Amino acid sequence: MDISHPSLDPQVFRQVMGTYPTGVVLVTAMNNNEPIAMVVGTFNSVSIDPPLIGFLPMRSSKRFALIDDAEHFAVNILGSDQIELCNAVSRNDDPFGRFSWTPDENGAPVFDGVIGSISCAKYQTVDAGDHFFCMGAVTALSSRRTAPPLVFFQGEFGSYGRLRQMSEAEVISAVQTIQPLQPGLRELSTRLNSEVSIISRTDQEMVTVTAIASNGKDNPSLLGQRLPLIAPLGELFVAADKELKTRWLQNAKPEVREMLEQRLAQVAETGWSVSMTSEYRTEEVSPALQNFQLNPYTPQRYRELSEIIGRAQDYYTPADLNSAGTHSVAGITVPIMGNGVIHCVLRTSGFASDLTGQQIQDIAAQMLEFAQSSSFLLNL
Ligand SMILES: Cc1cc2nc3c(=O)[nH]c(=O)nc-3n(C[C@H](O)[C@H](O)[C@H](O)COP(=O)(O)O)c2cc1C
Structure with missing residues (x-):
């Protein structure tokens, strides 16, 4: 397909796109019994019926070529406390030796401590300029812990926060x-x-x-x-x-x-x-408040706490x-x-x-x- 496009400065393109925050996932697969992982910020939910997810790998990515070779892959959703794992994958610094993981139902690696994992069968990979758009059919998925996600914004990692906490x-x-x-x-x-x-x-x-x-x-x-x-x-x-x-x-x-x-x-x-x-206050509210302080804040945790405290209104x-x-x-x-x-x-x-x-x-x-x-x- 020939799409005419204005001559854009790639730097400006990156800079403007960088103002849009993304989550960070690891896409993993098994290729000839070798585990592979790549860091991906373009992960997205695509369709619920049928359940499809997708991401955009660079055409030039060597790791995607290996992932694309496999029949299955897994999406590992990272928490904000997993930057080290993310860097190890990014630098190809022995992530599978340094961090614990287990194979999912299709054999694709899932790292311990991820917020969620999505097991996929290869569905379709289509051209998308200098990238591909790779879609997976979801075979299983699970939410593994409640924690703030790792966020990528303007070239840096960060976390999510809504509650304005006292510094x-x-x-x-x-x-x-x-x-x-x-x-x-x-x-x-x-x-x-x-x-x-x-x-x-x-x-x-x-x-x-x-x-x-x-x-x-x-x-x-x-x-x-x-x-x-x-x-x-x-x-x-x-x-x-x-x-x-x-x-x-x-x-x-x-x-x-x-x-x-x-x-x-x-x-x-x-x-x-x-x-x-x-x-109720001693047995439910106090432990919930204690727990809220010990763990990082997420909207879900806040809603759960509001619900427990809300019941104390009586x-x-x-x-x-x-x-x-x-x-x-x-x-x-x-x-x-x-x-x-x-x-x-x-x-x-x-x-x-x-x-x-x-x-x-x-x-x-x-x-x-x-x-x-x-x-x-x-x-x-
Ligand atoms: C936060 C973050 C997000 C990234 N998102 C993508 C992405 O969506 N697609 C992609 O192809 N590469 C992405 N990359 C880069 C890849 O992780 C990696 O550099 C790329 O696969 C090239 O390396 P390879 O040739 O070894 O595969 C991202 C890197 C980081 C740090």
Whole structure:
């Protein structure tokens, strides 16, 4: 086919195409019992019925010639922590000796630790300029782990990120800013016989920037803890920020939205908040939050966490603190204000016993007083 084309500067072509990010896969095959792999950024899903995938190898690629010789090939989808494997394949630096792999159902190699693998039978290879378009008929496929993918963009490897996380520099800066409060926080923790922490936030997450145990010592297990700003978490921040409130409520389950609005209204009126413990919170929410912090962020992990936290909304019904009886309190939070906005929040938790409504209100009053003097001390 003769296609007339404008005379393009290949450099410009590459530069513009490089602004479009791609994932990175390894296409592997067995040729005469020899494993072969090539790095491919042009992998794509082609058809669901029948299930077809494709990629664009260079005509000049020696490795593709060997792969094309085989009846089957496999697509190995790489995670962002697999750059070393990718480089070993790219440089032909003994990837099959240095990295573990197993043959798939067709005998094509699948490396350990890939995010997903797609086993294919050769379907059709067509001309595509100085490339071929090689299509495979999918014979089997599996998703192997939840991890951020390896991304190639403007000539460099990277990862995927949606959540705007507080950078290390921002965390360190927040930790330093509140240093002058340390002696007072230690005194407060022993006075209230509770854990005391200070939490900062970005648009999408909260980070514990100071944590003191009930004995007045540092509490490293809480320090640096990151929590997503998903309902019902972070209500004090949310109640004070219209934009955040809209997003937070939109993402909450519709059936609990009214309850959450009532809760936000209560928080806005009193200027502090209290949340109660529950079996669900200890057994489901806490481990899920812990797991979220230990593993890299992916949208699927975020959705799973939102779903688990979302189910805890039922436990956040506004408490009647005037009623008789005691409450099993998870945490009490008050804002530390600066220039009319919430600079960070002060939280007490880990109380030794259940508290009456009056005790909760007394603790909140002491915390509010501390928060007010903190604003002065920090020159906010
Ligand atoms: C991120 C990345 C993406 C690549 N994508 C492709 C691709 O889609 N098609 C291709 O032919 N080569 C691609 N390459 C280059 C091949 O991996 C390799 O250099 C090519 O197969 C030439 O080597 P060979 O002659 O040994 O096969 C890519 C390389 C990198 C690092």
